[in-house]
Amino acid sequence: MFHAVEPVLKADCSAGQSGEAIPFETAVTKAIALAKPVRYRETVPLAGALGRVCAVDICSPISLPPCDNSAMDGFAVRTADFEGEGPWTFRVAERVVAGDVRVLENLDPRTALRIFTGAPVPWTFDAVAMQERCERIGDTVTMYERPRRGRHIRFAGEDVCPDSELIRRGKGLSVRDLTLLAAVGIVNVQVLRKIRIGLLSTGTELKEPGQPLEHGQIYNSNQLMLSSSLAACPWAEIVDFGIVPDSLGLLTNVVAHAVASCDALVTTGGVSAGEEDHMVAAVQAHGAALDVLNVAMRPGKPLKVGRIRKTVFAGLPGNPNAALIAFRQIVLPALRRLAGLAEIQPQWFSAVAGFSCKKGRGRTEFVPVRIAGRTETGEPVLEMLERGTPANLMAMALADGIALLPPEAADITTGIPLRYKPLGPSVPSRRL
Numbered sequence: 001m002f003h004a005v006e007p008v009l010k011a012d013c014s015a016g017q018s019g020e021a022i023p024f025e026t027a028v029t030k031a032i033a034l035a036k037p038v039r040y041r042e043t044v045p046l047a048g049a050l051g052r053v054c055a056v057d058i059c060s061p062i063s064l065p066p067c068d069n070s071a072m073d074g075f076a077v078r079t080a081d082f083e084g085e086g087p088w089t090f091r092v093a094e095r096v097v098a099g100d101v102r103v104l105e106n107l108d109p110r111t112a113l114r115i116f117t118g119a120p121v122p123w124t125f126d127a128v129a130m131q132e133r134c135e136r137i138g139d140t141v142t143m144y145e146r147p148r149r150g151r152h153i154r155f156a157g158e159d160v161c162p163d164s165e166l167i168r169r170g171k172g173l174s175v176r177d178l179t180l181l182a183a184v185g186i187v188n189v190q191v192l193r194k195i196r197i198g199l200l201s202t203g204t205e206l207k208e209p210g211q212p213l214e215h216g217q218i219y220n221s222n223q224l225m226l227s228s229s230l231a232a233c234p235w236a237e238i239v240d241f242g243i244v245p246d247s248l249g250l251l252t253n254v255v256a257h258a259v260a261s262c263d264a265l266v267t268t269g270g271v272s273a274g275e276e277d278h279m280v281a282a283v284q285a286h287g288a289a290l291d292v293l294n295v296a297m298r299p300g301k302p303l304k305v306g307r308i309r310k311t312v313f314a315g316l317p318g319n320p321n322a323a324l325i326a327f328r329q330i331v332l333p334a335l336r337r338l339a340g341l342a343e344i345q346p347q348w349f350s351a352v353a354g355f356s357c358k359k360g361r362g363r364t365e366f367v368p369v370r371i372a373g374r375t376e377t378g379e380p381v382l383e384m385l386e387r388g389t390p391a392n393l394m395a396m397a398l399a400d401g402i403a404l405l406p407p408e409a410a411d412i413t414t415g416i417p418l419r420y421k422p423l424g425p426s427v428p429s430r431r432l
């Protein structure tokens with residue numbers, strides 16, 4: 001039976017109506033500005049600090065290497081002893097191994113030391129000859145080349161000087177950072193506390209994977225997208241508020257819990273224009289101020305970002321690709337800032353379009369792409385996998401990465417430079 005469709009008035013769907021869409025870059029800036037970095041510090045052992053945000057500038061308490069030491073197995077010599085024409089023969093006065101804590105002084109002139117990689121080189125010796133270049137006979141060693149001063153010696157402080165800055169506050173501690181800290185003998189590190197991020201999926205149609213699916217229902221994939229994205233962020237702690245049906249009352253209750261316990265609340269669904277979209281009304285019931293209401297991007301246009309009192313709120317659209325893109329490109333940088341990280345923006349790489357398409361000027365688009373080849377200079381040539389399908393998952397799953405189609409372009413033509421960001425393990429090209 002035919003039902004007359006009533007025109008949807010703006011007043012009927014105020015939750016999603018938000019005037020002009022703001023440019024993508026403006027939305028990023030606004031979202032980041034909303035997030036005030038956490039300040040509370042805690043001390044954690046290095047072994048538990050991977051990925052945590054360093055809370056202080058860290059200077060080295062010692063020099064690296066801590067003392068002059070040999071870079072080779074061989075013989076330590078004094079270059080001043082190489083008088084006249086070679087070969088030169090020296091008596092081997094001592095045997096010095098790595099870990100030898102003796103301070104060797106007053107050794108006889110014109111003697112050599114048998115020495116091993118990592119062993120301390122006494123300050124009166126100024127070169128090491130590799131054993132392959134020496135002839136050892138009894139307690140003497142003969143050399144046919146005159147080593148230059150400093151040869152095969154790793155000098156104290158040549159790597160790190162005492163008091164030199166190792167790590168700046170705001171750095172997410174990497175394996176290499178922790179290696180450096182361990183090398184200078186640091187045991188614990190002060191980091192910013194983890195931020196608590198509430199996750200909520202709204203949708204009466206949603207079921208958790210594992211439950212039987214009835215007609216009209218779909219599985220909740222957005223929760224897993226978010227929780228697994230955040231699992232790679234050791235500075236974040238997830239509080240899962242599960243699935244909440246499209247009910248203003250229920251959503252308002254859950255938002256109350258989230259605001260009381262979380263630094264940020266990230267939701268998916270219910271931010272568009274229909275009268276079943278209650279997310280905005282639910283946060284506004286708690287006094288939310290929304291700075292981002294509608295973004296000139298695709299997918300992800302209905303993204304909402306603001307604050308509910310002190311809690312950062314990000315209402316991602318329900319469509320899975322819209323949720324993924326809006327999360328990665330806009331919300332994650334804001335969460336990174338909230339966590340106190342200094343580097344917050346995603347890194348883009350240069351690539352070249354291997355496709356052509358028309359697009360709306362003024363809108364930033366993000367499309368799944370595959371690397372189809374390389375230019376002569378090694379840049380990836382991108383093939384677009386799908387476009388304009390914010391709900392389809394397969395293309396995104398198969399993609400090597402995403403390409404940014406810039407707002408100023410009305411056409412994308414083969415061969416134009418594009419920004420590219422790998423989604424998974426991939427070999428990127430030149431960083432922009």
Ligand SMILES: Nc1nc2c(c(=O)[nH]1)N[C@H]1C(S)=C(S)[C@@H](COP(=O)(O)OP(=O)(O)OC[C@H]3O[C@@H](n4cnc5c(N)ncnc54)[C@H](O)[C@@H]3O)O[C@H]1N2
Binds near residue numbers: 206
């Ligand atoms: N009249 C209009 N309709 C829509 C507009 C619009 O501007 N005017 N925008 C469209 C765009 S663009 C998007 S994106 C979606 C966003 O809608 P909502 O955020 O309100 O999300 P829902 O309506 O709740 O869901 C949209 C879609 O996504 C599926 N979904 C929701 N949650 C999940 C989840 N956790 N896991 C997997 N899939 C999920 C849901 O079933 C819907 O199919 O609105 C358009 N409509």
Ligand code: MOO
Binds near residue numbers: 298300301319390
């Ligand atoms: O954000 Mo929607 O198309 O942009 O799914």
